[in-house]
Amino acid sequence: MATTTDTIQELANREYKYGFVTEIESDSAPRGLNEDTIRLISSKKNEPPWMLEWRLKSYRHWASLEQLNKEPKWANIHYGPIDYQDIIYYSAPKPKDQTNGPAEIDPELLATFEKLGIPLGERNRLAGVAVDAVFDSVSVATTFKEKLAELGIIFCSFSDAVQEHPDLVRKYLGSVVPKTDNFFATLNSAVFTDGSFVYVPKGVRCPMELSTYFRINAEDTGQFERTLIIADEGSSVSYLEGCTAPQRSTNQLHAAVVELVALDDAEIKYSTIQNWYPGDEEGRGGIYNFVTKRGKARGVNSKISWTQVETGAAITWKYPGVILQGDNSVGEFYSVALTNNYQQADTGTKMIHLGRNTRSTIVTKGISAGHGQNTYRGLVKIMKGAAGARNYSQCDSLLIGDKCGAHTFPYIEVKNPTARMEHEATTSKVGEDQIFYLRQRGLSAEDAVSMIVNGFAKRVFRELPMEFAVEAQRLLTVSLEGSVG
Amino acid sequence: MLSIRNLQVKVGGREILKGVDLEVAAGEVCAIMGPNGSGKSTLAQVLAGQETYEVTAGEVLYEGRNLLELNPEQRAREGVFLAFQYPVEIPGVGTAYFLRAALNAIRKHRGLDELDAMDFLPLIREKLKLLEVDEALLSRAINEGFSGGEKKRSEILQLAVLEPRLAILDETDSGLDIDALKIVAGGVNALRDPERAIIVVTHYQRLLSYIVPDKVHVLVAGRIVASGGRELALELEEKGYGWVETEPEPAVPAPA
Numbered sequence: 001m002a003t004t005t006d007t008i009q010e011l012a013n014r015e016y017k018y019g020f021v022t023e024i025e026s027d028s029a030p031r032g033l034n035e036d037t038i039r040l041i042s043s044k045k046n047e048p049p050w051m052l053e054w055r056l057k058s059y060r061h062w063a064s065l066e067q068l069n070k071e072p073k074w075a076n077i078h079y080g081p082i083d084y085q086d087i088i089y090y091s092a093p094k095p096k097d098q099t100n101g102p103a104e105i106d107p108e109l110l111a112t113f114e115k116l117g118i119p120l121g122e123r124n125r126l127a128g129v130a131v132d133a134v135f136d137s138v139s140v141a142t143t144f145k146e147k148l149a150e151l152g153i154i155f156c157s158f159s160d161a162v163q164e165h166p167d168l169v170r171k172y173l174g175s176v177v178p179k180t181d182n183f184f185a186t187l188n189s190a191v192f193t194d195g196s197f198v199y200v201p202k203g204v205r206c207p208m209e210l211s212t213y214f215r216i217n218a219e220d221t222g223q224f225e226r227t228l229i230i231a232d233e234g235s236s237v238s239y240l241e242g243c244t245a246p247q248r249s250t251n252q253l254h255a256a257v258v259e260l261v262a263l264d265d266a267e268i269k270y271s272t273i274q275n276w277y278p279g280d281e282e283g284r285g286g287i288y289n290f291v292t293k294r295g296k297a298r299g300v301n302s303k304i305s306w307t308q309v310e311t312g313a314a315i316t317w318k319y320p321g322v323i324l325q326g327d328n329s330v331g332e333f334y335s336v337a338l339t340n341n342y343q344q345a346d347t348g349t350k351m352i353h354l355g356r357n358t359r360s361t362i363v364t365k366g367i368s369a370g371h372g373q374n375t376y377r378g379l380v381k382i383m384k385g386a387a388g389a390r391n392y393s394q395c396d397s398l399l400i401g402d403k404c405g406a407h408t409f410p411y412i413e414v415k416n417p418t419a420r421m422e423h424e425a426t427t428s429k430v431g432e433d434q435i436f437y438l439r440q441r442g443l444s445a446e447d448a449v450s451m452i453v454n455g456f457a458k459r460v461f462r463e464l465p466m467e468f469a470v471e472a473q474r475l476l477t478v479s480l481e482g483s484v485g
Numbered sequence: 486m487l488s489i490r491n492l493q494v495k496v497g498g499r500e501i502l503k504g505v506d507l508e509v510a511a512g513e514v515c516a517i518m519g520p521n522g523s524g525k526s527t528l529a530q531v532l533a534g535q536e537t538y539e540v541t542a543g544e545v546l547y548e549g550r551n552l553l554e555l556n557p558e559q560r561a562r563e564g565v566f567l568a569f570q571y572p573v574e575i576p577g578v579g580t581a582y583f584l585r586a587a588l589n590a591i592r593k594h595r596g597l598d599e600l601d602a603m604d605f606l607p608l609i610r611e612k613l614k615l616l617e618v619d620e621a622l623l624s625r626a627i628n629e630g631f632s633g634g635e636k637k638r639s640e641i642l643q644l645a646v647l648e649p650r651l652a653i654l655d656e657t658d659s660g661l662d663i664d665a666l667k668i669v670a671g672g673v674n675a676l677r678d679p680e681r682a683i684i685v686v687t688h689y690q691r692l693l694s695y696i697v698p699d700k701v702h703v704l705v706a707g708r709i710v711a712s713g714g715r716e717l718a719l720e721l722e723e724k725g726y727g728w729v730e731t732e733p734e735p736a737v738p739a740p741a
Contacts (some may be wrong), residue, residue, distance in 0.1 A: 434573050434575055436534075436557060437569065437575070438583070439557040440533050440561050441590075442562045442587045442594070443586060447586070447590075451575070452575055452578065454577070455576055
């Protein structure tokens with residue numbers, strides 16, 4: 001008789017659905033990183049001198065860090081040395097025949113995104129969601145751009161923003177994540193290639209979901225995207241990003257930076273569904289997802305909310321945080337992180353309370369299966385001036401099988417005596433008795449585990465935009481396949 | 486419907502069932518009584534397919550098929566239902582959502598259309614009424630924060646919705662006050678059917694005043710030591726299990 005354990009094993013080992021490669025000619029930079037690489041990227045993008053200058057400063061700082069071996073080593077993750085000279089830092093699909101005008105998107109690319117469930121064509125594109133599609137180092141299409149422009153909303157690729165809205169970019173770029181912030185953010189500042197840019201003007205509530213879909217395709221290429229979202233006074237926006245990559249036996253680096261700025265009474269909701277190739281069941285290949293995401297709730301009564309569902313990547317290293325600068329500002333972090341097979345995740349958040357009566361909420365659900373290692377690392381810091389600040393943290397871990405691990409490192413620093421902090425944490429196992437109970441009612445072992453895990457993560461899924469909550473649930477189920485062990 | 490022959494079961498190397506013989510016919514309500522540790526719950530769990538129990542000898546035929554070959558979900562889909570003595574909590578999974586998924590898994594197996602939420606609601610409302618269960622229970626997570634009585638009622642609610650052919654009630658009376666007991670018993674009695682067999686596993690006679698059994702079997706130290714009609718339960722109540730435990734005669738299985 002098949003045991004539950006076997007079934008869970010089968011469940012976890014289902015194939016990665018997005019592992020295909022698009023055969024397309026690309027225009028790539030030579031391997032390696034030096035000032036010429038930076039100049040090449042900048043010239044490919046036809047950037048103004050200030051942008052190149054910013055990149056070069058970042059590069060020089062990064063090179064000094066690299067020389068001093070300052071790549072962060074404190075996280076609870078293990079991987080071999082990364083050879084930064086063996087990575088391709090720029091790769092763009094070559095434009096095909098230009099006779100139909102440059103606005104035409106290569107059918108290969110359209111087909112690729114179609115296959116990923118992101119139709120870009122005018123007729124069948126997703127209703128109610130504007131999409132910026134990024135393929136390797138460049139944005140290939142942005143939908144609903146004109147419709148949004150009618151409301152004064154700017155939604156475009158980062159490269160276009162540098163050309164068309166240089167003042168906004170110069171004003172806010174690096175204002176939340178300085179170019180010297182950390183090793184990977186500094187690397188990104190030097191070599192970032194594309195990403196999305198959003199500006200929502202005063203008093204405008206963005207009527208549709210904005211989203212960016214990141215696809216890594218080319219081999220040995222790093223993806224270094226940069227996203228900047230600015231919500232002006234009294235505005236609001238909900239943004240979602242999704243990511244996938246082909247199945248390869250070597251590791252690929254993804255080092256992104258995301259900066260959010262919310263002014264007075266503005267609200268930004270940022271959701272991530274991360275499904276990078278996680279490596280195979282032996283732990284070969286997969287994306288290194290080393291990401292810096294931070295929001296600044298600058299204005300009074302502003303609000304920034306992060307929701308992430310992290311199921312992919314061989315290694316995830318990210319701590320989306322909020323600097324609560326404005327009085328009464330609110331920061332939220334909701335996270336589901338799943339590690340299966342040999343995946344590792346060290347993820348959490350930073351909530352830095354500066355303003356008075358600032359409030360933050362942290363709800364994390366870590367799921368470990370197979371040999372997966374899942375770490376929650378979070379910092380809640382109440383500065384001296386943050387009178388009346390409040391934080392609530394809840395960190396729950398769920399273990400499937402007996403070869404995986406869950407770790408929790410909550411850091412709390414309080415410099416104002418009026419602050420109120422609450423922290424709750426639980427660790428539980430998917431019980432054989434729970435699985436048996438559900439099977440006794442007619443559900444397969446696979447459905448039973450999926451139901452238990454989705455129940456565990458429900459509190460976080462509730463925070464996702466409706467359109468994506470179902471997708472996230474499905475993804476969690478698929479990522480667990482073969483995990484019950 | 487159910488035919489158990491010389492069933493021997495080990496748990497963690499210890500022999501719990503030492504050769505159980507039992508026949509249960511369709512339409513029958515049979516009670517299995519016995520003192521603590523006699524193997525009653527083990528028998529119930531083995532029939533439901535609990536994999537931590539090791540069957541070392543014997544056979545179980547369910548509607549002519551070898552039940553022991555089927556995994557738990559196959560048994561459930563074939564109509565075997567266990568009302569658990571200690572139902573587990575499953576946080577975050579709504580009771581209605583779960584129950585509809587379970588019903589649809591069974592319906593699918595039987596070649597019936599799956600029910601959507603709109604079709605399911607009237608069905609479950611009717612059952613809620615039967616068991617006097619508040620509709621609010623449907624949106625709560627499975628057994629999470631339920632009182633002992635609520636858990637037992639939820640088990641019988643599931644029984645009523647899934648309409649199995651063979652229902653096994655494991656100590657359904659424990660933790661119920663007399664009012665709740667009457668309601669639960671009423672729910673079970675409403676499910677009596679010539680096509681359905683119900684096995685009531687209990688330590689006490691009390692429940693059997695409300696769910697009147699056709700047959701009573703007494704399980705002691707892993708064997709059926711006495712079988713009879715309803716009066717056997719009353720006799721046990723009066724004399725205690727010590728009376729059957731000292732019986733020198735070997736057990737005679739009840740006629741099917």
